[in-house]
Amino acid sequence: MAVPPTVFVIDDDPSALSSVCALLTAFGMTVKPFDSAEDFLADYNELQPGCLLLDVQLQGIGGLDLLRQLRRNQLDLSVIVISGNADKQVVRTATELGVTEVLHKPVQPHDLVDVVQRALG
Amino acid sequence: MNDRSTPTRPLQSQVDSTIQYPLRILLPLSLMVMVLAHTGWSLFSNRSQIVNSTNREAVIVLRRTMSQLAGSLERAARRNELSTMQYSLASLGADPEVKFAVLIDEENDVIVSMRRADVGHRFAESVSQPYRESPILDAGALARVRMSQISSTLPFGDGHTIVGIHPVVLGAKTDRIRPDHLGLFVVLRDIRPTIQRATTAVSRQAVGTLVMSCLIAIGLGLFFHFRIAKRLERLEEMTRMVGAGNLTVRTGISGGDEVAALARSLDRMVVDRDIAEQTLGLQAMILAHVHDAVISTDLNGNVETWNSAATRLFGYSVEEAIGRSVDFLYFPDNVVAWKEQVMLPRAERSADDLQMRLRRKDASAVLVSLRLSLMNADDGRPIGIIGCCNDITEQKEIEAKLSESEKLVREKLSELEHLYRTTPIGLCMMDTELRYRRINDELARINGLPVEAHLGRPLREVLPDIADSIEPLYREVIETGQAKRSIEVERPPVDGHGQSSFFLASYHPLKDDTGRVRGVSTVVKDVSERRRAEERLRNNETQLAHVSRLSTMGEMVAGIAHEINQPLYAIANYAAACEHLSRRREPGWEEKVQSVMGQIAEQAVRAGEIIKRVRGFVANTESDYCPIDLNELIRDTTKLLSFEAKRLGATVSLELDAALPPVMGDAIQIQQVLVNLIRNAFEAMDGQVNGKNNVQIRSATLDGDASVSVKDSGPGISSDMVDQLKEPFYTTKEHGLGMGLAISQTIVAAHEGHLEIRSDADGAGAEFCIRFPALHEIC
Ligand SMILES: Nc1ncnc2c1ncn2[C@@H]1O[C@H](COP(=O)(O)OP(=O)(O)OP(=O)(O)O)[C@@H](O)[C@H]1O
Ligand SMILES: [Mg+2]
Numbered sequence: 001m002a003v004p005p006t007v008f009v010i011d012d013d014p015s016a017l018s019s020v021c022a023l024l025t026a027f028g029m030t031v032k033p034f035d036s037a038e039d040f041l042a043d044y045n046e047l048q049p050g051c052l053l054l055d056v057q058l059q060g061i062g063g064l065d066l067l068r069q070l071r072r073n074q075l076d077l078s079v080i081v082i083s084g085n086a087d088k089q090v091v092r093t094a095t096e097l098g099v100t101e102v103l104h105k106p107v108q109p110h111d112l113v114d115v116v117q118r119a120l121g
Numbered sequence: 122m123n124d125r126s127t128p129t130r131p132l133q134s135q136v137d138s139t140i141q142y143p144l145r146i147l148l149p150l151s152l153m154v155m156v157l158a159h160t161g162w163s164l165f166s167n168r169s170q171i172v173n174s175t176n177r178e179a180v181i182v183l184r185r186t187m188s189q190l191a192g193s194l195e196r197a198a199r200r201n202e203l204s205t206m207q208y209s210l211a212s213l214g215a216d217p218e219v220k221f222a223v224l225i226d227e228e229n230d231v232i233v234s235m236r237r238a239d240v241g242h243r244f245a246e247s248v249s250q251p252y253r254e255s256p257i258l259d260a261g262a263l264a265r266v267r268m269s270q271i272s273s274t275l276p277f278g279d280g281h282t283i284v285g286i287h288p289v290v291l292g293a294k295t296d297r298i299r300p301d302h303l304g305l306f307v308v309l310r311d312i313r314p315t316i317q318r319a320t321t322a323v324s325r326q327a328v329g330t331l332v333m334s335c336l337i338a339i340g341l342g343l344f345f346h347f348r349i350a351k352r353l354e355r356l357e358e359m360t361r362m363v364g365a366g367n368l369t370v371r372t373g374i375s376g377g378d379e380v381a382a383l384a385r386s387l388d389r390m391v392v393d394r395d396i397a398e399q400t401l402g403l404q405a406m407i408l409a410h411v412h413d414a415v416i417s418t419d420l421n422g423n424v425e426t427w428n429s430a431a432t433r434l435f436g437y438s439v440e441e442a443i444g445r446s447v448d449f450l451y452f453p454d455n456v457v458a459w460k461e462q463v464m465l466p467r468a469e470r471s472a473d474d475l476q477m478r479l480r481r482k483d484a485s486a487v488l489v490s491l492r493l494s495l496m497n498a499d500d501g502r503p504i505g506i507i508g509c510c511n512d513i514t515e516q517k518e519i520e521a522k523l524s525e526s527e528k529l530v531r532e533k534l535s536e537l538e539h540l541y542r543t544t545p546i547g548l549c550m551m552d553t554e555l556r557y558r559r560i561n562d563e564l565a566r567i568n569g570l571p572v573e574a575h576l577g578r579p580l581r582e583v584l585p586d587i588a589d590s591i592e593p594l595y596r597e598v599i600e601t602g603q604a605k606r607s608i609e610v611e612r613p614p615v616d617g618h619g620q621s622s623f624f625l626a627s628y629h630p631l632k633d634d635t636g637r638v639r640g641v642s643t644v645v646k647d648v649s650e651r652r653r654a655e656e657r658l659r660n661n662e663t664q665l666a667h668v669s670r671l672s673t674m675g676e677m678v679a680g681i682a683h684e685i686n687q688p689l690y691a692i693a694n695y696a697a698a699c700e701h702l703s704r705r706r707e708p709g710w711e712e713k714v715q716s717v718m719g720q721i722a723e724q725a726v727r728a729g730e731i732i733k734r735v736r737g738f739v740a741n742t743e744s745d746y747c748p749i750d751l752n753e754l755i756r757d758t759t760k761l762l763s764f765e766a767k768r769l770g771a772t773v774s775l776e777l778d779a780a781l782p783p784v785m786g787d788a789i790q791i792q793q794v795l796v797n798l799i800r801n802a803f804e805a806m807d808g809q810v811n812g813k814n815n816v817q818i819r820s821a822t823l824d825g826d827a828s829v830s831v832k833d834s835g836p837g838i839s840s841d842m843v844d845q846l847k848e849p850f851y852t853t854k855e856h857g858l859g860m861g862l863a864i865s866q867t868i869v870a871a872h873e874g875h876l877e878i879r880s881d882a883d884g885a886g887a888e889f890c891i892r893f894p895a896l897h898e899i900c
Pocket of ligand 2: 801
């Protein structure tokens with residue numbers, strides 16, 4: 001049996017993080033929460049299949065910075081970005097960096113589930 | 122004291138005090154002489170008397186003896202008993218004074234004799250010398266006796282010899298007896314010894330008397346000496362001393378006799394004179410020292426007394442003035458005859474004191490007040506006039522000045538009175554029984570009653586509605602004597618609706634000379650208008666603060682929206698999870714759903730809290746003062762601003778003083794200040810890339826005040842800018858209004874606090890410190 005794909009969730013708001021995890025878990029997905037980009041980079045294993053659910057407004061290394069870093073490292077991880085404010089600049093940068101999807105808060109939970117399931121393929 | 126008025130002591134003529142005829146010697150001496158004379162005289166007169174009486178007595182005795190003997194001789198002769206006769210005569214010889222006794226016959230021959238040898242001899246031969254030649258015994262004398270046959274007894278003439286011749290009848294004839302029958306019996310007796318004896322006794326008695334008298338005289342002399350002369354001498358000495366002016370001596374003589382009485386009255390006299398002299402001296406001194414010029418004249422107007430004040434006043438010396446007519450003191454046009462003036466009946470005199478100009482020696486005039494009075498002798502007869510004058514030039518000036526200043530004072534007083542009455546400040550005076558003694562128009566107006574309705578009435582009756590709150594103030598002032606200043610008194614609307622009135626009242630104790638409080642002076646100022654204006658201002662400020670808060674909120678609205686979005690996003694996720702779980706119903710789904718529902722509730726509360734916080738911050742509440750725990754307010758505010766912190770990439774660290782005292786104030790407004798300061802701090806650090814964007818919020822107790830400091834690690838403020846920051850509309854920010862600090866300053870000031878800006882060197886950041894007085898009583 002193949003290793004189930006994992007959804008990596010990074011959000012510095014604990015309630016947002018735990019609610020997203022609760023939602024995805026309820027839909028039978030494997031979820032791994034991180035409250036900062038640094039934690040994620042420290043833990044991330046390239047061989048692990050999955051996708052990354054990223055809140056762009058993060059303390060420390062921002063979400064877009066993390067994206068750039070991932071792209072520099074040639075990591076092929078599908079990334080879904082959630083932005084708190086619909087800043088067009090952010091959307092554009094994110095799209096340029098090749099994210100799978102950009103979602104805007106508040107996100108319909110079912111949309112979120114759909115997007116993640118699609119990203120996981 | 123060169124005044125004429127000083128009594129000069131009359132010159133004492135030197136009294137010769139030697140006593141030429143001391144009584145104490147003269148008196149006894151004269152007594153002795155008197156006694157001596159008396160004794161001599163009585164001795165002399167007694168002696169002749171004694172001689173006479175002795176002689177008389179001796180004659181009688183001799184006569185009697187001889188007649189007896191003659192009888193017996195006659196009988197013996199008749200019987201011719203010669204021997205018997207002889208014997209009878211011989212018996213006479215026993216008396217030594219009897220010099221001889223013979224019986225002779227008619228031929229004068231001795232028949233019988235006392236001495237036997239004589240018998241037979243002639244009578245003349247038998248008479249012994251010196252009696253033999255005496256004529257008494259001559260023959261003639263004998264013959265006369267014979268003839269007369271009458272016996273004779275005679276004194277001899279020498280004073281002490283008596284001769285008795287007695288006829289004797291010789292009856293019987295003897296051989297020897299001659300026939301002549303008549304014989305003579307002759308006896309001679311010398312009574313000198315008897316006389317001697319008698320005189321001796323008398324002289325002895327006289328001498329005794331003399332000696333006694335002398336002793337008495339000496340005693341008398343001594344008595345005189347000690348009891349009278351000595352004391353008189355002392356008196357004499359004393360009078361001399363008194364005469365010399367020594368009035369302190371006293372006789373020192375005691376006793377109940379006349380001298381002592383004299384001494385006592387002398388002492389009394391000296392004491393009286395001493396007192397009189399002292400009085401006189403005192404009077405003289407007074408006269409010399411009185412400020413008034415005292416001049417006395419006789420009835421003719423000639424000066425008799427002139428004291429030194431008179432010399433000072435008029436310039437004439439005593440010598441120049443005495444004896445002259447007092448007219449020299451007048452100018453020719455205003456001569457006043459003292460005598461006429463003083464004799465005027467009292468009713469006709471204009472006043473007791475004449476005020477007039479008198480002339481000085483240097484011809485200048487001096488304005489004096491002259492009082493004349495008549496000097497009377499003891500019997501009421503006028504003897505002179507006394508005039509007292511004093512210089513009233515100065516007095517007149519002073520009087521003029523006084524009346525002027527009095528006028529001034531009166532004017533001032535009426536000004537003050539007017540001021541008191543009309544001043545727009547309420548004034549009243551309350552006695553210690555809290556009755557109105559005085560009140561001005563303004564206070565009467567404030568109290569809403571006419572002035573008359575106050576006077577004399579007690580406070581409680583006049584102001585029953587506020588008596589309870591102000592009576593204790595009055596009582597305290599009366600008891601302690603300490604003023605109470607600026608006490609705020611609120612008076613509820615009299616008719617129950619409308620607005621309360623506010624007064625600022627001060628109570629000052631009024632004390633008498635002994636420091637006892639005798640009343641309270643009250644100053645009342647109606648500050649209702651001011652209070653209302655203040656209230657309006659405060660309302661405006663509150664409004665402004667509110668607007669500012671709204672604007673702040675407006676700036677933060679995006680952040681707040683995000684903040685609220687978070688829980689809502691979480692809730693949506695949780696809810697979807699729940700829905701999916703409950704639809705799939707996999708084993709254990711219920712527990713999962715329950716836990717997720719718990720999360721939902723939690724997030725809903727979180728969202729509610731954010732909204733509550735925001736609503737609290739922007740609420741337009743009336744400013745409401747209550748005790749505030751600044752620490753709690755700081756925590757609350759940092760929560761409100763947590764999103765801003767996150768948005769601007771800043772961290773907040775708290776350092777709170779757990780013992781921070783509470784302060785009194787409007788919590789929302791103070792929070793507004795904190796928000797402004799913290800946001801400024803965030804904004805100052807925005808864009809810094811060194812990653813150390815920290816705001817340090819510290820609370821502390823400073824000198825009893827509660828303080829909060831907000832310190833950032835931004836660029837700081839250059840010191841020349843510090844003063845400008847609090848100006849309204851000063852901003853360096855693109856979207857800033859420049860109202861944050863201005864409003865904060867107003868709010869802090871309204872809370873009697875301070876806002877202080879500290880900024881050290883560049884890079885060290887800025888520190889904003891607010892400070893409020895601590896609230897000590899917990900309400
Ligand atoms: N912590 C700080 N460090 C440096 N400068 C400050 C700081 N706080 C305030 N300032 C300066 O003071 C000015 C006035 O501040 P103020 O809060 O009154 O207005 P503002 O912040 O510019 O606008 P707003 O009305 O939105 O608050 C600011 O523009 C800024 O230049
Ligand atoms: Mg500001």
